[in-house]
Amino acid sequence: MRQTTDALFLGRQEELARMGGWLDRAAGGEPRIVVIDGAAGIGKTSLIRRFLADKARGCRVVTASGEEMERELAYGVITQLMHYLPETPGATLPGTAHGACSGIAGHDPVAAGAAFLDALGRFHGRKPVVMVIDDIHWADTPSLHALTFVLRRLRVDRVLTVLATRDSADLRLPQGLHRLINDDTTLRLSLDGLPVPDLMALNASLGPAPLPRRTMARLRDHTQGNPLHVRALLQQFPADVLGGHSVLPAPRRYERIITERLGACGPGARHLVQAAAVLGMSGPLHLAAELGAVPEPLGALTEAMACELLDESPVGTPPQVVFPHPLLRAAVYRGLEPTERSRLHRSAAGLVHEPWIALQHRLHAAVGPDAELAEELALFAAQQSARGVWSAAASAAMAAARMTAEPGRRSRWLLRGAEYLLLAGDVSQAAELEQTIRGMTPDAEQHYVLGHLALTTGRLHEARRELAACWDTCDATTGTETLRKAAEQMAWLCLIQGDAPHIIHWARRGLDLPPGKRSSFLRDSLAIGLAVSGDYEEGMRSLAHLPDAGPRDTPEQLDGLLARGMLHLWNGQLREARRDLEEAFASHRRGGLPYAALVALGFLTDAAYRAGQWDEAIAHGTHAVSLAEDTDQISILAVVHAMTACPLAGRGEFRAAEAHARAAAEHARVLGDVNDSAFAATALALVHTARGDHEGVIRQLNPFLSPEIVHRYGIEEPGLVGWRPLLAEALTRTGRTEEAHEVLTPYERRATERSRPIDQAAAARCRGLLEEARGHSDAADRAFRDGLRHCSQGESCWEEALVRLSYGTFLRRSGRRREAAGELEAAHGTFQRLRATPYLERCARELSGCGRVTVRPRNAGHPVLTAQELTVARLAVRGMTNQQIARELVLSVKTIEYHLSNSYTKLGITSRMGLIEQLAPDA
Incomplete structure (x- = not known):
């Protein structure tokens, strides 16, 4: 009998040693990733097996592998990994026992990743975990996104993740995973041939x-x-x-070797191996035996293993068979006679329970166009698209196109496949179809898909041309669904470009059509377009169909909720804004538009910042950035980075704030979005303001006074982007009072016209600073008092503390020290609670000038705790368990335990009762 594969393991000692070092670090609470890449047959799998046998002995092992035939099976790889983990009440994925996409399709990658993270946390015990995913280039896209989500949230967990792929630069891998692969904490091993x-x-x-x-x-x-x-x-x-x-x-003669080895086996082992090859790289032993008509499967498997043709998976109920290498499976599969291969695929289609796998077997069995099969594939694609399983829908639609001989149907199904790829986030694969699509007979659907693709890839002028052509070329045969989607894309394009009249125009054209079956952004676009053009009341009336509260189970109950939250935010109704945005985020995550969920979370960050809920704002912002990166939602990154920078700047965490702001600027530059550029520049200006660098503020914001930008809708609307008050203040503080007046006046007028109290307060504060600089004390006093009056019209907000600081400073300089101390002490309390260090220091200096000595209370914001520690601690004070906190923040339980332990040490306490005594509510 030949030696086993393990016995023939040669070389790679340096690689094993480096992997062992990475495992030691992971075992010490520093989660690490190892990426092994190299050509087929180079020894990636053998290296992993030897590592598990030698270095990882005694660890808990979780394994999965990508499979070419299951690449479109949603969460197939995550299902394999979940098989090893204990069930977690309320967190497991329905249907994971069988890997059925029908059971998991309702989950987005974030929900699936959160469930896996929860289960992984319970799996730890006292032993480190080694998680291995082989052939990640064949893993399904939803699993890759969910896996990326999980890996980014392993902070102190004793987990080593090993990823094997032929090419770690494969464009099909999510951008978030590429960032992890190229991170300094990841060990890259590119295997060359043996010496x-x-x-x-x-x-x-x-x-x-x-x-x-x-x-x-x-x-x-x-x-x-x-x-x-x-x-x-x-x-x-x-x-x-x-x-x-x-x-x-040539090495391709390897197939002959495998054929000879297979021929030397008995009939049972031979039929088992051939049936297994038809099923894929791995599969249940009983299914392979039934397909191959093998009466004694265990004996046949033993013989096949002795001939090094099959292995038995180390874990699996029922037992699983697996090929030692993809080339071996390919050699067996290609060695089958075509008639026998087709027969086995037809038989397999009747044995498997997963509809998509059965359809794939029928595809492999087909010998030419099959109209009946094509219709079934098209129906399956439609069913998957209705449930948001875009990757499977795309594969089924394109398979339907291949199976039909009718040119019109082929074009229609290929177009839908390209659209589904875009919705799945597989932009590179959709782009590969562009030339084929351009070669089709032009019609409305072709123009829509080309426009959608152009918009997704940042070619805005081309997108406008194609989407307009969709409407111009429509006829009686054009489906209303195509026109509605084209209008939705056009409205979104106009929103990107700040073209409010056309946002409204296209949203209304789309809404005039019969409603679709899934959520759309049309109602949101209409309300936003009306608001940014100054017609806030009409925007709110367009959302009158929305109930005040959930459930949000249908498009009618959900579409427009995000916009209502944004409009409340811009109008200064912060409590209502936070309510709607929180619900929009949760509802879109459950079954709406994944992109809309991230937009909601981004603006929820802004609402919490304005309301003076900075722990909450930082938690929302960092969460939004992470989710956008994990799921390749590039177009929202500029906004969420910019909004996350604001509370960090206010706290004096300048390096982190500036990193977010510059990331926002870069994303805005790539997209060519003026509105995003305004958000990014305003975030950078806030960093300069907190630092006291007024010239830096002017450099950032002066470009927005140019004629081609200043009249853009949205840029000038109060409540949306607060760049004018920042610029007016900076110009005032550098002695450029006339320029400050020119900048401030339009903002004052619009804030008054819109009756927006927070913007009126900001305008009044800037007016007070300007009149003080001009030497008009009475006018300055009136302005500051107006600012306080506007703040009193709503809930407590960050702007109120800024008004009190400015007014208190003015009063002290005017010799009215007692009045000044009252305003400054009120501002000082807010700055302490928020840990707004730069403003706290300025306020303390002013109070000192009033003869007041400031003492930092013991519980004043706890600057000793990090933002993440404070967030975890506050949830613990609310009575949540570690498991509940982990689910709330989508972190592992180990990470929660780590943050709480650090908090106890820093605060000198030993229990949650101590936290309750030390932490005041962040109100």
Whole structure:
């Protein structure tokens, strides 16, 4: 009997040692990632097996692998991983026992990742966890997004993740995963071929006589040291052929070796291996035995393992069979006679329970166009699209196109497949179809898909042309769904470009059509367009269909809720804004538009910042940035980065704030979005303001006074982007009072016209600063008092503290020290609670000038705690368990335990009762 694969493991000692070092760090509470890439047959799987056997002995092991035939099976890889983990009440994925996409389709990658993270936390115990995912280039897209989500949230968990792929730069991998792969904490191992000494050891292990070093060097050059190919040549050809001067045979003859090995097996083992090859890289033993009509499957498996044709998966109920290498499975599969291969696929279609896998088997069994199969594939695609399972819908639609001989149907299904790819986030695959789509007979649906693709890839002018052409070329055969989606995309394009009249125009055109089956952004676009053009009341009336509270189970109950929250925010109704945005985020996450969920979370960050809820704002903002990166929602990143920078700047965390603001500016530049550029510039200006760098503020914001920008809708609307008060203040403080007056006046007028109290307060504060600089004390006093009056019209807000600081400073300089102390002490209390360090220091200096000594209370914001520690601690004070906090923040339980332990140490306490005593509510 031949030696086992493990016994033939050669070389790679340096790689094993480096992986062992990474495991040691993970075992010490520093989660780490190892990425192994290299060509097929280079030894990635063998290296992982030896690592698990030698270095990871005693660890808890969780394994999964991508499978070419299951690439469109939603959460197939996550399902494999979940098989190892304990069930977690309220967090498990329905249907994961069978990997049925029908059971998991309702989950988005964030929900699936959160469920997996929860289960992984319960799996830890006292042993480190090694999580292995082989062939990630064949993993399904939802699993890749969910896995990225999980890996980013392993902070102190004793987990080593090993990822194996042929190419770590594969464009199909999510951008968030690429960032992890290229992170400094990730170990990259790119496997080259084995050196000559290791190949000589391989030759010696095979016997009977070793070949000379010169021959082995020749083989090394011929195969680049690929151990699978070298072994194939050594087993097939005699020494005189390998050592002669003739051209060496091609490694593709490896298939003949496998065919000979398979022919030497008994009928049971042979039929089992062939059936397994039809099922894929792995599958249940009982299913392979039934497909191959093998009466004694265990005996057949034993023989196949002895011939190194199959392995038994280490974990699986029922038992699983797996091929040792993809090339081996491919050799067996290609060695089947075409008629036998087709017959086995037809039989397999009747045995598997998953509809998509059954359809794939029928595809492989087909010998030409099949109208009935094409219709079934198209129906399956429609069903998956209705449930938001875009990746499976795309594959089914494109398969339907291949299976039909009718040109019109082929074009229609290919167009839908491209659209589904865009919705799934597989932009590169959709882009590969662009030239094929352009070669089709032009019609409305073709123009819509080309426009959608152009908009997604940032070609805005082309997108406008194609989407307009969709409407211009429509006829009686054009479906209203196509026109409604084209209007939705056009409205979104106009929103990006700040073109409010056309936002309204296209939203109304889309809404005039019969309603669709899924949520759309049309109602939101209409309300936002009306608001940014100054017609706030009409915008709110367009949302009158919305109930005040949930449930949000239908598009009618959900569409427009995000816009209502945004309009409340811009109008200064912060409590109502936070309510709607929180509900919009949760509802869109459950079954609406994933993009809309992130928009809601981004503006919820802004609402919490304005309301003076900075712990909450930072938590929302960092969560939004992470989710957008994890799910490749690039177009929202500028907004969420900018909004996350604001509370960080206010706290004096300048490095982090500036990093977010500059990231926002870069994303806005790539997209060419003026509105996003305004958000980014305002965030950078806030950093400069907090630092006291007024010239820096002017440099950032002066460009927005240019004629081609200043009249953009949205840029000038009070409540949306607060750049004018920042610029007016900076100009005033640098002595440029006339310029400050020119900047401030339009803002004052619009804030008054819109009756927006927070903006009126900001305008009054800036007016007070300006009149003080001009020497008009009475006018300055009136302005500051107006600011306080406007603040009193609503709930407590951040602007009120700024008004009190400015007014208190003015009063002190006017000699009215007692009045000044009252205003400054009120501002000082807010700055303490928020840990607004730069403003706290300024306020303390002013109070000192009033003869008041400031003492920081013991519980004043707890600057000793990090933002994450404080967020965790406050949830603990509310009575939530570690498990509940982990689910709320989508972190592992180990991370929650770590943050609480740090908080206890820093605060000098030993229990949650101590937290309750120390932490005042962040109100």
